[in-house]
Amino acid sequence: MRARPVWDEGTKKRLIEAAGEIFALHGFRAATVREICKRANASVSAVNYHFRDKEGLYEAVFEYSHRWAVEKYPHDWGIGAGATPEERFRAFIRSFLLRGLGDGFPAWHGRLLAQETANPSGVLSKVAETIIRPMDEYLDGIVRELVRRENPSRDPDGHSVQLSRMNVIGQCIFQLHARQLLELTGLEHLDRPQIIDLADEITRFSLGGIRAIATAGRSE
Amino acid sequence: MRARPVWDEGTKKRLIEAAGEIFALHGFRAATVREICKRANASVSAVNYHFRDKEGLYEAVFEYSHRWAVEKYPHDWGIGAGATPEERFRAFIRSFLLRGLGDGFPAWHGRLLAQETANPSGVLSKVAETIIRPMDEYLDGIVRELVRRENPSRDPDGHSVQLSRMNVIGQCIFQLHARQLLELTGLEHLDRPQIIDLADEITRFSLGGIRAIATAGRSE
DNA sequence: TATTATTTCGAACAGCTGTTCGAATTTGTC
């Protein structure tokens, strides 16, 4: 006569989605299993049954959100094969921000990465190889092209390229943090065109920055 | 016959410094009073005696580190009164990074801010007025000058200025996060000249970005 | 030295944490 799991489509899936929101909001350590289960309308022991651990749940969340992210917003999102470096650069930033700010239901993908950046939990290293490294290498290729274009006379300086990459990612991740903070204090959600506008402005800013780095001498 | 507090210069001060390190490392919520007291060689009840709360300790840490920061690395660090906007901009970024990456003993000041950015604890709002807002307004003035210089024909667009500010701060905070992560995985500490080099590269990048934003039309 | 206030300590507290376990329930297969 008590709660029958009829109205749902799998406790497992509900747990992953609830956990994604909570983990993205509080980080791994501060998030509690009980809060997750409450949001998922499941008992606390369900986590251990389906995922063995709180950590196992965390990994599952990462895997789930990563699969969703690369499927819905791949790095070359919305552009063709023969696109210019600028276009690919813009597409990369757009998809990055849409992954973290969009209202698609697992919109917490980017914020998970942001949380891990601020407070690495140890689980990160397991998924870093499958999530962060490919992203970083993809961006590296674009930046190298941009630098080479700006200064064809010599090979891009690896140090400068790395710095430019970090600056771009830093701007994007800061947007995720700032938005999360602002929305908690009662700011409206950004809709899709606004996110794209924001992405394009960051693109413009970063292109200017990369040019400034590329055209300068190696050392001051 | 037991531990006599002779060898120290005040439990209170030791607690604040130990707490600074731990809070900067784990954030407010994940840091534990017991770990702090262990590092400070004090009993757990000392926190409640001197600071009433864990939260009170946190506020004391902020106040302490803020006072240290503005004294040792003010925003106009190392430049004279009649400096150009570029020089003031560079000085701002240098002091920001030195506050968070330097090896001065409360080097955790910047990381505290970074932690609060990633996971606002509620205490932040109390200190935001005294720490973040002045910093933001100072930076705002510089960026406005830079934009006006680039495009004297019209007043700086407030939206663009805000975005440029966020981008600059985002790059700097990301450096703090990235460094903390890299150092945990066994990377060497940056020494002072390296930090200054890094600051100057970020300065160059950001100047290029600001110029790109300033010279572009308001809307695409 | 006697007396008072300040500081420190360890033990104990209630509450929350992740996890385990057996019973109850649902689902799948014949």
Place this chain on the structure above:
DNA sequence: GACAAATTCGAACAGCTGTTCGAAATAATA
């Protein structure tokens, strides 16, 4: 419908959390 496997549940667990409290120790004052 009968049986077995998979799933869900609530209760209970040991461990850690921040905090409290009275006693012990120190410092200050006379």
